[in-house]
Amino acid sequence: MTKVLSIDLDYITRPYAQWSLAGYSDSPSHRWFKFAQEHTFERSHFFIDQSNLMYCFNVFLKALKSNPKVSFGYDHDSILFDIDQEENIDLINIDHHDDVFHGMASPDEEYEMVTKYNIINEGNWGIWLYSQGKLNSFTWIMNDNSNAGLGDGDRNDRNKYYLGNSYEYYLKENYKFEDYNFDYIHICLSPTYIHPDHWHYFSMFISAYEEFSGKDAIIYTEKYETHVRHQRLHNEILHQCSDGRGSLLGPRL
Numbered sequence: 001m002t003k004v005l006s007i008d009l010d011y012i013t014r015p016y017a018q019w020s021l022a023g024y025s026d027s028p029s030h031r032w033f034k035f036a037q038e039h040t041f042e043r044s045h046f047f048i049d050q051s052n053l054m055y056c057f058n059v060f061l062k063a064l065k066s067n068p069k070v071s072f073g074y075d076h077d078s079i080l081f082d083i084d085q086e087e088n089i090d091l092i093n094i095d096h097h098d099d100v101f102h103g104m105a106s107p108d109e110e111y112e113m114v115t116k117y118n119i120i121n122e123g124n125w126g127i128w129l130y131s132q133g134k135l136n137s138f139t140w141i142m143n144d145n146s147n148a149g150l151g152d153g154d155r156n157d158r159n160k161y162y163l164g165n166s167y168e169y170y171l172k173e174n175y176k177f178e179d180y181n182f183d184y185i186h187i188c189l190s191p192t193y194i195h196p197d198h199w200h201y202f203s204m205f206i207s208a209y210e211e212f213s214g215k216d217a218i219i220y221t222e223k224y225e226t227h228v229r230h231q232r233l234h235n236e237i238l239h240q241c242s243d244g245r246g247s248l249l250g251p252r253l
Contacts, residue, residue: 002086002135005182007056008076008095009201010193014049014143017096017193046195048233052143053201055172056094060187060205062180064212071183071218076122078220079186080129080192081227092177093126094141096193098169100126100159107158118232121225122190130163134172140169148248178179 010017019041040088064070071082076099083089102111102240104249117129129135142160144252147154156169189202206217 002083002089002184003182004079004086004089004091004184004186004250005059005081006076006079006091006093006095006186006188007060008093008097008099008188008190008207009056009198009205010096010190011056011094011141012048012053012198012201013096013194014052014145016046016195017143018145018190020116026149029196031192038056038250043195043197046197048198048201049143052146052172057205057208059094059180060185061208061212063112063182063185065208066181068185070209070213071186071220072187072189072202072209073220074189074191075126075223075225076190077120077224078169078191079188080125080221080224081220082184082186082223083134087134088136088137090137091126091129091135093141094140094172096146097123097195098121098126098140098142098146098159099145100130100138100140100163100167107162108136111162118228120228122188122223124161125224127162129178130166135166136167137166138163139175140167141172141175144170144171165252167205185209 019039069082071078073079073081076095099122101107102121104110104119104121104124105113109125111127111131114124114128120128126135126138130138140156147156156167158168160169187200187202191199206219209215210217231239
């Protein structure tokens with residue numbers, strides 16, 4: 001059994017999480033610049049849920065005591081760099097979004113996109129883990145407004161349909177940790193969802209880890225999505241270049 005704790009800091013954006021950023025750039029800085037240009041919101045309108053921040057930080061500090069492997073990433077699919085080879089995973093995800101389905105298509109269509117074409121991103125890495133038979137359980141600690149604005153109904157009903165009894169969801173007030181002994185911890189910033197004025201909280205978690213452990217933090221800047229995008233194509237190219245004995249041909253003269 002592999003126990004994984006995943007914390008997405010967009011969980012602290014509960015007060016402004018439903019302000020639509022759809023259609024803006026995937027570049028976080030440009031995304032927020034354009035949002036500021038086109039809306040009347042002032043910076044003072046962006047405030048976090050302080051209790052959610054303290055909840056995340058306290059859980060993180062307690063979990064560090066068991067000496068897990070810890071990593072940080074800007075997009076949540078980077079968690080797969082650590083756990084894509086693990087089996088029998090019990091995962092707890094503290095997050096404003098469930099990250100089972102991204103919503104890029106109907107669930108059936110997206111499931112095929114993930115499993116057949118490796119279209120994995122920050123919003124659907126959960127269904128990829130399930131499709132690979134790697135999940136023992138997936139527990140989502142959500143906000144009370146996490147379902148707001150979801151076009152295809154309650155996301156928990158949808159996820160339960162696909163993941164069955166392996167999927168559970170709670171508000172933080174209703175969830176009690178059995179223990180804090182995790183094998184892996186992953187902290188994600190999600191800068192396209194969290195306002196730049198709040199990015200420094202990511203630095204706070206990194207600094208706390210480095211001070212606590214005496215180690216340099218592992219921070220993934222690459223998305224797992226781009227890491228696997230061409231993997232099947234690459235494997236086919238290697239096969240085509242093979243000399244039939246499992247090695248690659250040398251340069252042609």
